[in-house]
Amino acid sequence: MEQLVHGGDWAGYRAQFGRDALDFSANVSPLGLPEGVAKAITAALPTADRYPDPLCRELRAKLALHEGVPADHILCGNGAADLIFRLVWARKPRRALVTAPTFAEYAAALETIGCTVERFILQAADDFAVPEAFLSAIDDRVDLVFLCQPNNPTGQLTPPDFVARILQRCTACGALLVLDECFLDFLPDHAQLTAKPLLGSGDLLILKAFTKLYALREKVHQLNSPDLNYVWRFMQSSDHFYYMATKWFSDGDVHSYFNPYGSPYEAFVNYMNVLSDFEIQIQRRLEAYQNKQAVPA
Numbered sequence: 001m002e003q004l005v006h007g008g009d010w011a012g013y014r015a016q017f018g019r020d021a022l023d024f025s026a027n028v029s030p031l032g033l034p035e036g037v038a039k040a041i042t043a044a045l046p047t048a049d050r051y052p053d054p055l056c057r058e059l060r061a062k063l064a065l066h067e068g069v070p071a072d073h074i075l076c077g078n079g080a081a082d083l084i085f086r087l088v089w090a091r092k093p094r095r096a097l098v099t100a101p102t103f104a105e106y107a108a109a110l111e112t113i114g115c116t117v118e119r120f121i122l123q124a125a126d127d128f129a130v131p132e133a134f135l136s137a138i139d140d141r142v143d144l145v146f147l148c149q150p151n152n153p154t155g156q157l158t159p160p161d162f163v164a165r166i167l168q169r170c171t172a173c174g175a176l177l178v179l180d181e182c183f184l185d186f187l188p189d190h191a192q193l194t195a196k197p198l199l200g201s202g203d204l205l206i207l208k209a210f211t212k213l214y215a216l217r218e219k220v221h222q223l224n225s226p227d228l229n230y231v232w233r234f235m236q237s238s239d240h241f242y243y244m245a246t247k248w249f250s251d252g253d254v255h256s257y258f259n260p261y262g263s264p265y266e267a268f269v270n271y272m273n274v275l276s277d278f279e280i281q282i283q284r285r286l287e288a289y290q291n292k293q294a295v296p297a
């Protein structure tokens with residue numbers, strides 16, 4: 001088995017131990033591939049022998065509508081990690097600032113071009129939040145700042161007014177601010193928290209990814225039943241993901257003191273049981289709903 005920077009070596013584990021591991025190493029939706037995505041892939045198969053439009057015109061036009069930003073401000077990549085590397089290679093910063101801990105690929109990308117990576121150490125005493133002092137770590141020598149919003153792996157969110165001040169500081173120092181909002185949409189009030197309104201007011205780039213909790217969303221919305229909506233919201237609360245993460249196990253994470261589970265494995269098994277029960281309920285209700293719709297008046 002290899003030690004990989006991003007994601008676990010599930011194939012190496014299978015080859016070595018002859019079975020599959022419970023993989024907590026990647027922050028991907030536990031709900032599987034959304035039905036709509038599976039249908040779109042199937043529909044696109046007849047043209048899979050050709051390169052897609054390299055400029056992603058149709059995709060960017062749809063994303064522009066969804067995100068409320070102009071299509072020519074959007075660049076699509078093969079995952080957000082691909083864009084992180086491409087951005088670093090295009091911009092070639094000599095010195096960059098990241099928080100520690102944060103998503104490992106920022107430093108991995110920066111190191112490929114010999115960039116000096118300054119790590120701003122987040123403190124347990126601050127609950128790993130980004131403090132005011134982060135502003136003074138941005139100076140004229142810094143060309144690029146990565147900020148993860150909310151931060152992976154701490155889950156800490158930097159308040160939007162503080163993000164605005166960080167952007168001002170970056171702009172004054174000639175640094176590009178790369179705000180990673182890949183997991184912001186997990187938060188119910190993400191529309192108020194996004195830095196999109198700041199686009200155009202400084203040197204700002206926002207990263208987004210599809211690795212989100214969307215598999216059941218359309219069905220839950222279609223049913224629009226108060227009890228299902230309640231469970232749906234409850235299941236998306238970040239606490240479950242803290243309990244399932246193996247990290248707190250080794251370093252005594254802040255959430256461990258109110259964690260009801262003995263181990264992340266116990267939390268995972270429980271979450272998966274609740275999830276499959278919820279999926280069954282959704283399916284039953286959906287069938288009943290569709291049968292009712294089909295009955296002529």
Ligand SMILES: Cc1ncc(COP(=O)(O)O)c(C=O)c1O
Pocket residue numbers: 026027078079080081082103148152180182183209210211
């Ligand atoms: C904070 C953060 N940003 C970006 C990514 C990369 O996203 P993608 O899977 O689209 O490459 C990850 C993946 O774990 C992540 O945790």
